[in-house]
Amino acid sequence: MKTFTCKEIMNNEGGCEMKFIGADPVNVASQCSKHVSSSTDEVHATMREMMLNPNHTEEDRKKWFAWFQSEWDKKEND
Numbered sequence: 001m002k003t004f005t006c007k008e009i010m011n012n013e014g015g016c017e018m019k020f021i022g023a024d025p026v027n028v029a030s031q032c033s034k035h036v037s038s039s040t041d042e043v044h045a046t047m048r049e050m051m052l053n054p055n056h057t058e059e060d061r062k063k064w065f066a067w068f069q070s071e072w073d074k075k076e077n078d
Ligand SMILES: [Zn+2]
Pocket: 006, 007, 015, 016, 017, 018, 035, 044
C-alpha cells in the first residue's frame, strides 16, 4: 500500500492534507478524484476545473496518469 496526500496528487498546485491509501495508482487516483469533484473550495479548483473541463481529452487524462504513475513508482510502500 502507498499513501498520497491530496496535495501530492495535485502536484502541490493546491490540494489539502487529506490522505489516500491504496494498493495501486488507479485506486488512489479515483479516491482523490471523488474527493476533488465533491469539493467546492479554491484550493481544489485547479484539479476540479481540469476534471470538469469538456475539452479535457482522453489523451490529457492519459498524460496526467503517466505523471501520477511515475510519482507512484518513486514512493516507498507503507
Ligand atoms: Zn483535498
